[in-house]
Amino acid sequence: MIYQPIRLAFSVSTKQLCRIPGPIRISTVRWMASPIEKLTILRKSFDGEKIDAYLLPSTDAHQSEYLAEFDFRVKFLSGFTGSNAFVLVTRDKALLWTDGRYFIQAEAQMSGDWKMMKQAVPDAITPTEWINSNMAKGSIIGFDPDIMTYDEARSMGGRLKSVGYTMKAVHGNLVDRFWKDRPSLPNKKLICLSKEETGAGVGEKLTRVREGLKGKQCTALVLLALDDIMWTLNIRGGDIEYNPLAYSILLITESDAHLFIDPAKLDDCSRSHLGNVSIHGYDDAKPFLKKYAQSLEGTSATVFVPGSTNFAIGELFESRMYQSVSPIQEMKAKKNDVELTGIRRASIRDAVALSKYLMWMEKQVMGGADLTEEAAGKKIDEMRTHEEKFVDLSFGTISAVGAHAALPHYHPSNGSELVKCTTSEVFLVDSGAHYRDGTTDVTRTIWIGGKVPAEFRRDNTLVLMAHIDMASTVFPAGINGIRLDAISRQALWKYGLDYNHGLGHGVGHFLNVHEAPGISHRRYTDSNLLHEGTVITIEPGLYMEKKWGIRIENVYELVGASVPSGASFLAFRPLTWLPIQREIIDCFLLEERHKQWLNEYHSKTLSIQKEEISKRSGDHSEVLQWLEKACAPI
Amino acid sequence: MIYQPIRLAFSVSTKQLCRIPGPIRISTVRWMASPIEKLTILRKSFDGEKIDAYLLPSTDAHQSEYLAEFDFRVKFLSGFTGSNAFVLVTRDKALLWTDGRYFIQAEAQMSGDWKMMKQAVPDAITPTEWINSNMAKGSIIGFDPDIMTYDEARSMGGRLKSVGYTMKAVHGNLVDRFWKDRPSLPNKKLICLSKEETGAGVGEKLTRVREGLKGKQCTALVLLALDDIMWTLNIRGGDIEYNPLAYSILLITESDAHLFIDPAKLDDCSRSHLGNVSIHGYDDAKPFLKKYAQSLEGTSATVFVPGSTNFAIGELFESRMYQSVSPIQEMKAKKNDVELTGIRRASIRDAVALSKYLMWMEKQVMGGADLTEEAAGKKIDEMRTHEEKFVDLSFGTISAVGAHAALPHYHPSNGSELVKCTTSEVFLVDSGAHYRDGTTDVTRTIWIGGKVPAEFRRDNTLVLMAHIDMASTVFPAGINGIRLDAISRQALWKYGLDYNHGLGHGVGHFLNVHEAPGISHRRYTDSNLLHEGTVITIEPGLYMEKKWGIRIENVYELVGASVPSGASFLAFRPLTWLPIQREIIDCFLLEERHKQWLNEYHSKTLSIQKEEISKRSGDHSEVLQWLEKACAPI
Incomplete structure (x- = not known):
């Protein structure tokens, strides 16, 4: 599934249960209030807080990629449901910044009380520039220190200060104060993973983290990124749909570890699993950390505060802060043998389910069945649930027919999902699951029936070449992912074609489907390095508006490559072993190395799937036959 | 010539004339003072300035890539002659940070009073971290606001402040105060370029700049980058060896332009050329700009202050600053037709000189002449001076035999330049010139006599393939240069080989041999975009320690590419038309497209050089014959 530089899409949590939102001061506002009523109530709080405007980025306290409805304040306030939004409400203006994916949608969803501001276009005006040009000097701009990162707040605060404005942290989100029908958070029990499942126990991981801290001369680490916490403690949660995460905060000192989490998520088993980790309530984190910071006064202690930490927590350690990318990010990315073994097995099981699915799709479409795009998507979701160790989908399946596939982030709307799967249109399915031993993410583009326009065949072949060009690249260990992205695009560039998303993203071990490092031209961070043991997708695409969309996605592990020089180089080894439709390839375009x-990929796919199927009871002759055909040489 | 992320090498100016350095308070210190004596005198000034330590980056007030000796304070103070240095002197410690190129050299050049600190190694300690771990809280760190950029000083100052220290601007460099025998600056007259030579007059350029400022809602622009100023005003100088630059500062307002420059550099001709541009003394810049900033008080005026502006100037506009990359950078990079025509012609003349040189080299080496590496370098320098419109070399020629070529930044030392050019060693020559109509930069690697080890032949062929792979890439207009770098490395990576510098750099129009944008994995800036009309090198290399070094460098212009989709794509068109030695290529490694x-390149080289030579008087039959052979198909 394509990774976006900014969060991709919010996901509506269907599992919201019982977490009680914070204090509600104005209890009369319901969801039904009009946009202007909501703005009026928000503005009424400005005087009490002594602010002239209020900033509201669309994120949560942990900078999660996906939001629970619980945290979707921007949607409640503005009506805009896009994933990327930055709101500024002044006494007389309400502005919402978003990017090109959402220009039309934002205009349509917001009332006339709102003004949409464009991001990432030439001569775009930033919030700071807007404030500087439109607000009286000396104005005070409020923000929620829980959802703005320390970095963002400091840097925007510094810029605003230099042009005569003040940024002020307003504790307690101003929207939450009157958001009465705010959805609650789910409260699933924690899943605990054993050392046999993760390859490293909690104690061992904490020791490694502490060694790393020593190297940086730090005495403690504060973690807010939920997947970092889950990985460190070998736990998984269910607070955000498709993301096995539990809202929590973790403090690791030289001697102790303190986990702040809703205790209702724990049971005897997880308490025992967490052993020496002290458990506190989620809301106790701030007072505890404040006290901890105070206890360091007079010492030379330095605390590692990852760059994405929110302002409220970051501020506590301001005078003794070591700021950098979370050290867990790289530890988590370099999978150990147990994790890799698990992911390999999960990927093979997942691919068997997908093979059966693709065979089923062929039969349905060739048989002229009345199959909608929506039903086609639901079918694979259902088929996966039967696989061993299945826990959940790893993201909402993208099932797209024809022109829908040309929208890389297609989500059905207005009944579009009722379009039929036929032999006269392409079908793209991007889907994956969390298994207890690994997370998967696969995209296949198929066109059943063979009546394929020559132009589509060419486009599909170019995407396949882009995929193979990347998958067969050998490169120096440790380089930044941004460097590889263009290698795969050359096949498309020769025809003047390109696609507008990154090439691939890291995948967690039964954890977020998107994690660092990525292979993308979009983001450059010094920490985005490719190491042995990293699990990462390759997913080039091509999107021809109103015609078709193509994406071919596998997950790979990075393994040591054997090169004549003997230097430390890496290669991609497939984790996803699933046929790539042969009938829609233009063999004349392929070079010998592509063939x-x-x-080779198909030959191995056949033997690996055969081996997996041979372990299963029942009659699998039909899918075996299908695989033989789908994996035949070209 | 390879571009370095940090300045590449200082250049000893042999043309220093008469600029008088600033006030000298302690007049007894000469170059001969011992390192500890210098440190002691420096430390004595701490009390008067109320500081506990002093920072000294090795740069000048304009953040120039190359330094005049006039500005080489770090060398005077520490003895270290490397180009990258960041010094911190406390009351009892003297520390110098540098990168891996210089670890051995720095240790050797500095006395025991100094401690070398490593940059860009794992667990490197930054100056801020060092201060935090080693200096008493509350310490005050002084810096020269003329040579630290506003950005650097603000960001380092912010980090230090958050951990309990203060950064303090100390006006008047503390080293200059006791540097008695400080070299003076040269004082060459300005060269003025006509509209016929530049394609756009000064008035036209100022109008374009002002239009750009309007788009950013700015009322003025302050320029300190010398090549930006030269380009805007169609002037060239000679203050820094090999760089046609004159020390100056330029203020462009909505109505006026003010140039701050030593008036001794001007004559009637340049005064007339500069027309409506007001001329002030160089040292009048700061008081004038201060007054100008004061005159804006009470208005909403915003001033465009490029990110590399020094702190002293940046601070003046702090409350009304628009900070970004200089708008001149992109204007300068997109060459107009007149500039391109000039560069094409200069490159052809330059290539004819180089052809004659390569032929001469062959004859010398084959004839067993007693030719040193140094003499070989001087010969091409001398031959270029005879070419029409020659002004100067564009950098110090790298002439390297055998293992010397394995040092990408080879500079002779201890008589190493006396090694002989023979048939048993490789010869690498990286050289270029400023002509009045364009700047050149070419590298060729040759091995004369044909007795070439198979391993060298392979290495050389891989570098050639890397060059061709890049030169034949077609890519979307406007992408960031960092994205292309790896495309050219694939040929090397397959063998587990790589090189440790960027692929290429922009080249000025009779201006700096290094300018933005570059094609390199080393730097990522949002402004490093590749547009039509950009002039840029391709120069992959391979360096086998103690054996040989290889680099094949041409300059290219970026031109619109014709692609089936009709989208806006670019291709590389050669500006350098010079034979690439055919005898040292392993044709079996080349793919058909490389051949x-x-x-095609050689066939065009032959016809282009023939045409150029046909315009010249005299007998050129020998070089024509040589070219026929050197350009024959493989």
Whole structure:
């Protein structure tokens, strides 16, 4: 599934249960209040807080990629449901910044009380520039220190200060104060993973973290990124749909570890699993950390505060802060043998389910069945649930027919999902799951029936070449992912074609489907390095508006490559072993090396799936036959 | 010539004339003072300035890539002659940070009073971290606001403040105060370029700049980058060896332009050329700009202050600053037709000189002449001076035999330049010139006599393939240069080989040999975009320690590419038309497309050079014969 530089899409949590939102001061406002009523109530709080405007980025206290409805304040306030939004409400203006994916949608969803501001276009005006040009000097701009990062607040605060404004942290979100029908958070029990499942126990991981801290001369680490916390403590949660995360905060000192989490999520088993980790309530984090920071006064202690930490927590350690990317990010990315073994197995099981699914799709479409795009998507979701160790989907399946596939982030609307799967249109399915031993993410583009326009065949072949060009690249260990992205685009560039998303993203071990490092031209961070043991997707695409969309996505592990120089180089080894439709390839475009790669990939796919199927009871002759055909050499 | 992320090498100016350095308070210190004596005198000034330590980056007030000796304070103070240095002197410690190129050299050049600190190694300690771990809280760290950029000083100051220290601007460099024998600056007259030579007059350029400022809602622009100023005013100088630059500062307002420059550099001609531009003394810049900033008080005026502006100037506009990359950078990079025509012609003349030189080298080496590496370098320098419109070399020629070529930044030392050019060693020559109509930069690697080890032949072929792979890439207009770098490395990576510098750099129009944008994995800036009309090198290399070094460098212009989709794509068109030695290529390694490219390149080289030579008087039959052979198809 494509990774976006900014969060991709919010996901509506269907599992919201019982977490009680914070104090509600104005209890009369319901969801039904009009946009202007909401703005009026928000503005009424400005005087009490001594502010002239209020900033509201669309994120949560942990800078999660996906939001629970609980945290979707921007939607409640503005009506805009896009994933990327930055709101500024002044006494007489309400502005919402978003990017090109959402220009039309934002205009349509917001009332006339709101003004949409464009991001990432030439001569775009930033919030700071807007404030500087439109607000009286000396104005005070409020923000929620829980959802703005320390970095963002400091840097925007510094810029605003230099042009005559003040940024002020307003504790307690101003929207939450009157958001009466705010959805609650789910409260699933924690899942605990054993050392046999993770390859490293909690104690061992904490020791490694502490060694790393020593190297940086730090005495403690504060973690807010939920997947970092889950990985460190070998736990998983269910607070955000498709993301096995539990809202929590973790403090690791030289001697102790303190986990702040809703105790209702724990049971005897997880308490025992967490052993020496002290458990506190989620809301106790701030007072506890404040006290902890105070206890360091007079010492030379330095605390590691990852760059994405929110302002409220970051501020506590301001005078003794070591700021950098979370050290867990790289530890988590370099999978150990147990994790890799698990992911390999999960990927093979997942691919068997997908093979059966693709065979089923062929039969349905060739048989002229009345199959909607929506039903086609639901079918694979259902088929996966039967696989061993299945826990959940890893994201909402993208099932797209024809022109829908040309929208890389297609979500059905207005009944579009009722379109039929036929032999006269392409079908793209991007889906994956969390298994207890690994997370998967696969995209296949198929066109059943063989009546394929020559132009589509060419486009599809170019995307396949882009995929193979990347998958067969050998490169120096430790380089930044941004460097590889263009290698895969050359096949498309020769035809003047390109696609507008990154090439691939890291995948967690039964954890977020998107994690660092990525292979993308979009983001450059010094920490985005490719190491042995990293699990990462390759997913080039091509999107021809109103015609078709193509994406071919596998997950790979990075393994040591054998090179004549003997230097430390890496190669991609597939984790996803699933046929790539042969009938829609223009063999004349392929170079010999592409054919070789594909034939070898298919030959291994056949043997690996056969082996997996041979372990299963029942009659699998039909899918075996289908695989033989789908994996034949070209 | 390879571009370095940090300045590449200082250049000893041999043309220093008469600029008088600033006030000298302690007049007894000469170059001969011992390192500890210098440190002692420096430390004595701490009390008067109320500081506990002093920072000294090795740069000048304009953040120039190359330093005049006049500005080489770090060398005077520490003895270290490397180009990258960041010094911190406390009351009892003297520390110098540098990168891996200089670890051995720094240790050797500095006395025991100094401690070398490593940059860009794992667990490197930054100056801020060092201060935090080693200095008493509350310490005050002084810096020269003329040579630290506003950005650097603000960001380092902010970090230090958050951990309990203060950064303090100390006006008047503390080293200059006791540097008695400080070299003076040269004082060459300005060269003025006509509209016929530049394609756009000064008035036209100022109008374009002002239009750009309007788009950013700015009322003025302050320029300190010397090449930006030269380009805007169609002038060139000679203050820094090999760089046609004159020390100056430029203020462009909505109605006026003010140039701050030593008036001794002007004559009637340049005064007339500069027309409506007001001329002030160089040292009048700060008081004038201060007054100008004061005159804006009470208005909403915003001033465009490029990110590299020094702190002293940046601070003046702090409350009304628009900070971004200089708008001149992109204007300068997109060459107009007149500039491109000039560069094409200069490159052809330059290539004819180089052809004659390569032929001469062959004859010398084959004839067993007693030719040193140094003499070989001087010969091409001398031959270039005879070419029409020659002004100067564009950098110090790198002439390297055998293992010397394995040092990408080879500079002779201890008589190493006396090594002989023979048939048993490789010869690498990286050289270029400023002509009045364009700047050149070419590297060729040759091995004369044909007795070439198979391993060298392979290495050389891989570098050639890397060059061709880049030169034949077609890519979307406007992308960031960092994205292309790896495309050219694939040929090397397959063998587990790589090189440790960027692929290429922009080249000025009779201006700096290094300018933005670059194609390199080393730097990522949002402004490093590749547009039509950009002039840029391709120069992959391979360096086998103690054996040989290889680099093949041409300059290219970026031109619109014709692609089936009709979208806006770019291609590389050669500006350098010079034979690439055919005898040292392993044709079995080349793919068909490489052979095609090379044969086409050589065929055009032959016809282009023939045409140029046909315009010249005298007998050129020998070089024509040589070219026929050197350009034959493979």
